[in-house]
Amino acid sequence: MIVRNLQQYFPLVSQYTELKSQENRILRVAYLQGNLVQNVKNSTRGISARVYRNGCWGFASTPDMTDVKKVIQEATDNAIFLDAREQKGLAPFASDSPVLEKNFGTKKPRLGQKEIMDFTKEVDSYIAGKYPKLSSRQVSLNCLDMEKTLITSDGASLYSLLPRSTFVVSLSIDKDGDTVEVYNLAGGQGQFEDNFASPEDLYPMIDELYEHLVRKSEGVYAKAGLKDCILDPDLAGILAHEAIGHTTEADFVLGGSVATEYLNKQAASPLVTLVDFAHSYNGETLPMPIYIDDEGTEARDVVIIEQGILKNYMHNKQTARHFGVKPDGNARAYQYHDEPLIRMRNTAILPGTSKLEDMIASIEDGYYLVKSSNGQADTTSEFMFGVVLGYEIKNGKLAKAIKDLTISGVAFEVLQHVTMVSDDMSWSCGGMCGKKQMIPVGMGGPALKTKVNIGGR
């Protein structure tokens, strides 16, 4: 249970202070080959304070919800320690005081643990019964609730409950001595009851995944080199987040990221508009809706690239002041004991006007790249993504599946080569983004036609 009324502690505060009470609740259930290998709950809760003094921050946290006074004192002492030595003499930040409550918890009756376990087991049993030739199968359920109260001495106030729940299904078969694997994810923002009504709802996804697995087991190696490719929304979203988004986080910009060379310049094809959305798009709530960030700043969309021109970076209060702009709510912290860092929220390329089938038809010899296993990117925007599902495109039609491969390139160049953008869009909310702390993010986009470097042996 978090502390809802933090206001009472502000008479103890002498400097600009953020006070937060937060609990993260996690449920993980995993069946591997029918064995229950994970059946775990985790609850982490506590209080933290962050104090600003003349340009230096002090932070302290405790799991003891009654120790608010002590935490404020420790954070203040930490700020004083640094201020006494660094003497930066910087002024307070401009004040912002939004007030909001957002509860995305389910309105349905909560299911008991037994019902959730039975649901998960039924999904596993369906796979085991219907696809006996699999060499390995894994069904994992991950549920996360992040509930917090945040107030700042400027008057900002937030209560939020942000849940997400996902099933990940992995299937493998052995073929000619090699193991071939595919996976897919279902669910997203919302608690279990809102995302999963019945095990049967997952079966079409599983059946489709198995079809992909069979085709992949008969697949071919992709040919290495720079190829015309269609990036499915899943990959376009990862490209937007990992390879472009991170380079435009202002702390990375100050650390020398390549984005400094592109500000107000043509960074991508004019077909590309890339936005880090705060909470909504086209009237719909996005996978990771942020209304007020962990510095108490009201969250607004950040248009990073507009019709190919790099327009904005993402900021916290400190970098916003450095660059002379207003912060838009990108300072986020994962746990009660984490300090806010510049993070993305829901990052996506906006849809264009092309039809996916026309995009595929326009390629004589290339690849349709569907699903990524992992991705890494650099402050130069150089990236590498593993691709675990994809198909050849031959003479404008999808052909054989391809085996696991790696794509790489320089993301700004990849976006400069975009020649078609599909008119649809999909979002995913399965991943955690790592940057000192892990944090859940949403990403999405349309399909993109571009040139990508295919790795190979």
Next chain:
Amino acid sequence: MKETLDYCVQVLNERGVDKFQCSLANKKQYEMNLEGTAFSLIRTITDHTLSITVIKDQRKGTIFVNGVDEQSIRAAVDTALELSSTSQPDPDYDISPKQDMRVFQRGPKEPEPERMYELLKEYSQEVPALFPTIKLMETTFMHTHSVTRFVNSNGVEFMTDTGVYELSSIFASKDGEKSTSFNYSGFSMRDLEKSLLERGSLKVLLRQSEEHLEARPFAGHFVGDVIFTPDCLNVLLHLYAMTFLGDSALIGGTSPFKNKLGQKVADDKLTISSQPVSEAMASGYFVTRDGFAADNVTLVEEGVLKSFLLSQYGSKKTGFERAKNEGRCWVVEPGEKSLTEMISQVDRGLLVARYSGGSPSSNGDFSAVAKNSYYIENGKIMYPVTETMIAGNLVDILANVKEISSERVDFGEGIIPYLWTTGVTISGK
């Protein structure tokens, strides 16, 4: 702490749980942060982790909480029991058998804030002085003191009291319009005697980062040699353990080593051990998560696979022996040649300083971008490269070892040399 865990055991006994394990870890962390070369934040964290696993009628449930008042403990026990009662039975769920009570202590219990500040200040001043084009991005210097008590219903009791300092630093170089990939490194230590630049591999990596301002794409595609740096080899060893030696790979049956115990899986020159209880490890550990006193383990000895990294559950599931620890703290035995000698003997290949890629396939196939790396030809480093990929197989990498360097880097959580191997596909732009 003793009272808290005793209360937990009392509640478990009251609930009639005959098989359980629980541990309570109290952690205090003191951390200084640099953004660029400027001090930005001091952070103090106090936290607890109470972990309870119950096994009843061969059904298991586990909960982690950080609320340790009596009401929270009772709720946690009830939740663990609910998790257990609704799970499926498995005869292989178990807890560790009776072992002698042990108390482990290592490292400083209290941080030295003034000395930490002094060392980090020195780092923030020395880096721009020695490496003028370096941009420090994020540097964290922390002290963590953890006290953990572990008990189970078989009468096992362990107390662990550890203190450690850790530094991590991320950086890149920028000079006018030229900028480099970021790189990072870190290390653990028990004392604050030496300057931070004298530890680990930071000085070498910072120099390399500056050299990469002149990096260029490599044009070509060939199968050749690769020398992995200690930082990079450390990452590969984690991937190797996870892909081939752990519970998931062996229970799932996807490890190519599942029938190779006692057989040759790597070159004769290679001996890899995991040494969490070694005096040399500032960041070691003494107790495994499933309640065994940890010991050092040789995984590969002169190329022969000596041990998997199986937990008690993984061991029962697969029939192979439980490992004496749960990995990490890698130590690779040194070879006889220096890095310079190794480079001088490479006809064509790369010195790879950072592996930017995901986990290999279950058979060991990998493909990654060779970051912060150099092209080698005719025994000489020719130039730093960008946009260069490496592809190969992790089993083959360690089977095709040509040399292991005599020099090693002590990260305080591993002691790792350079490793020269061959048969890696290197692809430029």
